[in-house]
Amino acid sequence: MKEQEVNKEKHENGLPIINIEGYATATPEKLLSLAKEIGHACRDKGFFYITGHGIDASLIKQLTEEAKSFFNLSDAEKMRLDKKHSTANRGYEPIRNQTLEAGAPPDFKEGLYIGIEHGDDHPMVKAGRFNYGQNQWPKNAQYFQKAATQYIHEMTELAKSLMSLLALSLELPKDYFSEFNHDPTTLLRMLHYPPQPKNPLPNEKGCGAHTDFGGLTLLLQDDNGGLQVWDRKNDAWIEAQPIEGSFIVNLGDMISRWTNDKYNSTLHRVINTSGKARYSMPFFYSGNPDHIVSCLPTCLEPNSAPKYPPISVESHMRDMYKKTYSGNNNEK
Numbered sequence: 001m002k003e004q005e006v007n008k009e010k011h012e013n014g015l016p017i018i019n020i021e022g023y024a025t026a027t028p029e030k031l032l033s034l035a036k037e038i039g040h041a042c043r044d045k046g047f048f049y050i051t052g053h054g055i056d057a058s059l060i061k062q063l064t065e066e067a068k069s070f071f072n073l074s075d076a077e078k079m080r081l082d083k084k085h086s087t088a089n090r091g092y093e094p095i096r097n098q099t100l101e102a103g104a105p106p107d108f109k110e111g112l113y114i115g116i117e118h119g120d121d122h123p124m125v126k127a128g129r130f131n132y133g134q135n136q137w138p139k140n141a142q143y144f145q146k147a148a149t150q151y152i153h154e155m156t157e158l159a160k161s162l163m164s165l166l167a168l169s170l171e172l173p174k175d176y177f178s179e180f181n182h183d184p185t186t187l188l189r190m191l192h193y194p195p196q197p198k199n200p201l202p203n204e205k206g207c208g209a210h211t212d213f214g215g216l217t218l219l220l221q222d223d224n225g226g227l228q229v230w231d232r233k234n235d236a237w238i239e240a241q242p243i244e245g246s247f248i249v250n251l252g253d254m255i256s257r258w259t260n261d262k263y264n265s266t267l268h269r270v271i272n273t274s275g276k277a278r279y280s281m282p283f284f285y286s287g288n289p290d291h292i293v294s295c296l297p298t299c300l301e302p303n304s305a306p307k308y309p310p311i312s313v314e315s316h317m318r319d320m321y322k323k324t325y326s327g328n329n330n331e332k
């Protein structure tokens with residue numbers, strides 16, 4: 001695909017803004033043109049905005065309000081839902097629990113992890129598989145639970161569509177990732193970043209510099225800013241300012257493995273200098289736990305070897321969680 005054919009709209013920070021409106025019913029030509037834009041963004045910064053995604057604004061608003069109410073609960077109530085009680089990586093994560101940047105102080109953020117609800121009798125729960133289990137909800141959470149479930153469902157469908165566009169961008173059939181998309185591992189993470197402390201520890205941040213672990217991340221952020229994306233061409237951090245009604249999409253490490261680094265998972269971090277509470281909601285789409293991620297046929301140059309050995313989604317995700325929690329989690 002020729003770079004000059006791509007019709008690029010960009011934010012002033014240089015990140016592309018891709019309007020995917022009508023993608024669900026788009027013609028093959030329209031899909032190819034969207035795929036070109038996405039492919040260009042993936043080879044460049046690995047981060048882009050999407051608009052026209054079709055996720056209901058009132059659902060987003062409701063969930064945002066639920067997140068704020070949740071983080072306003074007492075520490076005792078939040079700690080009742082401590083993620084340590086879960087073997088499925090669900091529940092509350094207190095401030096300074098995760099260290100996303102090796103060598104930096106733990107992240108100055110708290111979170112609530114929510115996934116698809118699986119009962120104790122589900123065979124994957126019985127088998128102790130990664131991320132399979134029940135959520136931990138605060139009291140009287142029926143509306144919250146309903147909204148989160150609906151959001152996870154809609155975001156999963158959106159992520160599947162983006163995987164089709166990614167496949168097309170890599171000159172693969174549209175349904176190339178259908179096995180990966182089957183029964184996927186997903187995680188909705190609600191995050192609250194208090195204002196950056198007045199006297200932070202050296203190198204302390206809301207979220208240390210890291211790449212995401214899985215397939216795609218679709219991030220909803222409030223209007224306070226603070227997310228920074230590493231621009232490897234210019235050796236500089238770019239401020240990924242919020243754009244109302246958009247999601248930021250970025251690629252996780254599994255996509256680097258698939259594409260032999262043709263597409264990169266990009267370093268990013270959060271420093272909340274707004275002086276206000278910042279809320280964000282990354283949705284992580286990591287695919288079927290049994291899927292084996294190995295170098296794609298269209299990404300291996302002649303006479304070269306894959307840089308990464310094949311690995312299952314589940315093994316890769318477990319490895320990454322172990323690295324960033326160093327004993328602070330009870331993930332099986």
Ligand SMILES: O=C(O)CCC(=O)C(=O)O
Binds near residue numbers: 189207219221268282
């Ligand atoms: O809060 C954000 O804007 C980013 C969060 C993030 O990068 C993550 O949770 O992996």
Ligand SMILES: [Fe+2]
Binds near residue numbers: 211212217268
């Ligand atoms: Fe991230």
